[in-house]
Amino acid sequence: MPTTKFLLYNDPKFSKEYKMRLREQIRLDFQIVLPDENEEKADLSKTRKKIVEAVGLIKSKVGNGRLLxxxxxxxxxxxxxxxxxxxxxxxxxxxxxxxxxxxxxxxxxxxxxxxxxxxxxxxxxxxxxxxxxxxxxxxxxxxxxxx
Structure with a gap:
């Protein structure tokens, strides 16, 4: 899924700063700490699972959104x-x-x-x-x- 892929450090779609901003907001809103770049490289499967969990919560929080x-x-x-x-x-x-x-x-x-x-x-x-x-x-x- 693009939502998971875009939050991975190895994906070039978003800047590192934007990803860090998203990750920080996820930490503040849901108390989920996504793995850092080294942890992601060490265990990509675990990172993907945590991102999927976080994205599910993001979808719930955003709901239908304005244009979403x-x-x-x-x-x-x-x-x-x-x-x-x-x-x-x-x-x-x-x-x-x-x-x-x-x-x-x-x-x-x-x-x-x-x-x-x-x-x-x-x-x-x-x-x-x-x-x-x-x-x-x-x-x-x-x-x-x-x-």
Whole structure:
């Protein structure tokens, strides 16, 4: 998850100062001390678990936020659309076979277009999800620090 990844010292998304500010706020609000850079290198798994716990509390504290809800809706929309693309491809392939067999070239052509569209979504799923997930994570941390 981008929210976890961004708080790791080895991730370049945020400056070290910004991460330290977030970590200090987490310590003040939730009494959770996230591992320092050396501890993170020594036990990355433990660090990730602590960050996941802290992010859960941040989400609870921020709630829907001012713009956070919109970012969450957009992220969820794309995640669900990509997930539904598997079913969409299967149905499109069925339609292609069925409608070309029935000599309905218009509907068959539309089904070919839809199958390619769903395939493109599946091929590009990682950058799409990462992009919207990153936007959500950035906004979550911004709103958390503004509370």
């Amino acid at each position: 809800l919109q970012f969450n809706i957009e992220y969820g929309f794309w995640r669900n659309l990509i997930g539904g693309s598997i079913f969409g491809i299967l149905m499109s392939l069925f339609n292609i076979i069925y409608f070309f067999h029935k000599n309905n070239i218009v509907i068959g052509g539309i089904s070919v277009f839809l199958a390619f569209s769903f395939a493109i979504l599946l091929i590009l799923h990682r950058p799409i999800i990462n992009s919207f997930g990153s936007q959500y994570a950035e906004r979550l941390f911004q709103e958390y620090l503004q509370l």
